[in-house]
Amino acid sequence: MESNQADPIRMDALDPANSLNMPEMTDMTLATDFLVRAKEGVRNAAVALTEAVSPEARTLLKYQLKQGIQLHREIAELMVRKNWFHPYELEEQFKLDGLSAVNTVEIAKQKLFPDPANRKGMFDRTPDEPKGGPPA
Amino acid sequence: MLNDKKTRTLADHEALELHEALNFKTLCLAKSKLMQGLVFDQELRALMEKDVQMNIQAITDLQRIYSEAKFASEIPEFRPTPILN
Numbered sequence: 521m522e523s524n525q526a527d528p529i530r531m532d533a534l535d536p537a538n539s540l541n542m543p544e545m546t547d548m549t550l551a552t553d554f555l556v557r558a559k560e561g562v563r564n565a566a567v568a569l570t571e572a573v574s575p576e577a578r579t580l581l582k583y584q585l586k587q588g589i590q591l592h593r594e595i596a597e598l599m600v601r602k603n604w605f606h607p608y609e610l611e612e613q614f615k616l617d618g619l620s621a622v623n624t625v626e627i628a629k630q631k632l633f634p635d636p637a638n639r640k641g642m643f644d645r646t647p648d649e650p651k652g653g654p655p656a
Numbered sequence: 657m658l659n660d661k662k663t664r665t666l667a668d669h670e671a672l673e674l675h676e677a678l679n680f681k682t683l684c685l686a687k688s689k690l691m692q693g694l695v696f697d698q699e700l701r702a703l704m705e706k707d708v709q710m711n712i713q714a715i716t717d718l719q720r721i722y723s724e725a726k727f728a729s730e731i732p733e734f735r736p737t738p739i740l741n
Contacts, residue, residue, distance in 0.1 A: 543696035550691050551700055554707070557684050564680055568673040574724075577670055580717050581677070587710060591703075598699060 545623060548604040548616070555599060558592040671725035678718045685711035 565585035572578045599605035606612040666674070688707040695701050722728070 547695055547697045547700055550695050551697075554688070554691070554700075554704065557687065558707075561680065561684065564677060568677055571669050571673045574666060574670060574721075577666065577674065577721050580721060584677075584714055584717075587714075591707060591710070594703060598703060602697065602699075 544604075545620075547602070548599075549620065549624075551595065551599050551602075551604050552620075555592065555595045555605070558588060558595055562588040562592055666721070666725045668726070671722065671727070674718055674722040674725070678715065678722055681711050681714045681718060685715065 562585060565581050565588055569578065569581045569585060572581055596605065596607075600607065604616075606616065685708060688704045688711065692701050692704050692708075695704065
């Protein structure tokens with residue numbers, strides 16, 4: 521296999537060595553994204569609440585704020601239990617931060633998708649419409 | 657105090673917040689749904705599915721209130737004008 525990657529020994533999409541611990545790293549990354557979204561949701565709801573005057577809007581936003589806080593706690597607890605998140609052991613968290621960053625940068629350096637990445641193909645017109653017809 | 661007439665339609669700044677909240681929930685719903693296909697941990701997946709169900713409810717609730725915005729209009733079944741191209 522020919523490789524034009526900057527660092528083919530460390531990262532090569534086809535090297536099975538890189539699949540070691542990949543499920544855990546994937547889960548940790550996606551869980552972190554989930555946690556950040558929950559956190560953002562709580563902040564957004566709180567900010568929206570300070571702008572809302574109508575009672576229905578306030579009631580709904582308050583409900584969603586509480587729901588968001590609860591969800592955030594559940595995600596954080598899961599992540600602590602799975603050792604994906606270390607709110608107390610800061611040295612551990614520091615190591616994880618570094619590993620995630622380095623791994624993600626290495627993945628980002630790879631060529632993951634074929635060159636003509638336009639997948640529009642059959643999606644750019646309504647079904648059965650001849651090419652060159654009016655835009656869908 | 658707020659009277660009935662004033663609470664019928666949303667104030668513009670409220671509508672703006674609901675617009676942002678609705679779009680945020682929509683994006684979160686898409687992400688939580690799609691990522692369930694990528695995660696390995698089943699507990700994490702279950703929590704994401706819970707988020708999906710909560711988001712669907714949240715979107716329904718937000719849409720109900722957002723429809724009281726001054727600029728509310730009928731939502732067409734299909735895209736009326738081309739957005740692409």
